[in-house]
Amino acid sequence: xxxxxxxxxxxxxxxxxxxxxxxxxxxxxxxxxxxxxxxxxxxxxxxxxxxxxxxxxxxxxxxxxxxxxxxxxxxxxxxxxxxxxxxxxxxxxxxxxxxxxxxxxxxxxxxxxx
Amino acid sequence: xxxxxxxxxxxxxxxxxxxxxxxxxxxxxxxxxxxxxxxxxxxxxxxxxxxxxxxxxxxxxxxxxxxxxxxxxxxxxxxxxxxxxxxxxxxxxxxxxxxxxxxxxxxxxxxx
Numbered sequence: 001x002x003x004x005x006x007x008x009x010x011x012x013x014x015x016x017x018x019x020x021x022x023x024x025x026x027x028x029x030x031x032x033x034x035x036x037x038x039x040x041x042x043x044x045x046x047x048x049x050x051x052x053x054x055x056x057x058x059x060x061x062x063x064x065x066x067x068x069x070x071x072x073x074x075x076x077x078x079x080x081x082x083x084x085x086x087x088x089x090x091x092x093x094x095x096x097x098x099x100x101x102x103x104x105x106x107x108x109x110x111x112x113x114x
Numbered sequence: 115x116x117x118x119x120x121x122x123x124x125x126x127x128x129x130x131x132x133x134x135x136x137x138x139x140x141x142x143x144x145x146x147x148x149x150x151x152x153x154x155x156x157x158x159x160x161x162x163x164x165x166x167x168x169x170x171x172x173x174x175x176x177x178x179x180x181x182x183x184x185x186x187x188x189x190x191x192x193x194x195x196x197x198x199x200x201x202x203x204x205x206x207x208x209x210x211x212x213x214x215x216x217x218x219x220x221x222x223x224x225x226x
Contacts, residue, residue, distance in 0.1 A: 045213035
């Protein structure tokens with residue numbers, strides 16, 4: 001079965017640079033979530049989209065933005081990167097319309113800011 | 115604001131033991147609760163999803179229960195194996211929000 005795809009899997013950036021993370025949800029899933037997991041921490045919710053509209057917002061810095069496109073893939077844009085942004089970034093997708101809304105996570109993008 | 119805790123933080127058991135992982139949440143108005151497994155540096159694998167109207171779910175050697183009124187869920191692992199070694203995370207979705215709130219996880223080591 002198709003899973004959530006994230007790219008790139010690893011990314012190294014310098015301070016103050018920008019980064020773009022991509023997420024391709026499971027086909028026919030209507031909701032995408034982004035999470036940030038720092039070293040030794042549990043995942044923290046950043047933002048979610050339902051049917052290409054932002055549906056909920058968590059602890060996402062103003063330097064970050066995200067959107068979901070017509071083909072349902074989503075991108076997380078991160079600017080003015082800081083050392084503290086180094087983390088695993090997960091994308092998850094679900095099918096909200098069924099009411100079950102089980103979240104399936106991608107493998108993550110490991111971002112290292114130097 | 116929903117808060118999720120998990121005990122114990124770490125657990126080490128010999129192979130073959132049955133074990134219970136605990137998850138507590140502060141707001142009982144939940145939509146669903148999901149248990150995940152995470153291997154070091156890897157993604158999250160969904161184990162079981164319990165809807166708010168359900169009391170338990172089973173998958174193979176895993177059984178998860180939900181008691182909304184007391185704000186608790188337990189994950190029961192039968193006949194543990196070394197391959198079960200991982201961090202187990204409980205995540206709760208409240209009725210008021212769309213996102214999951216994760217617990218800090220239980221780090222499980224099953225010794226051969």
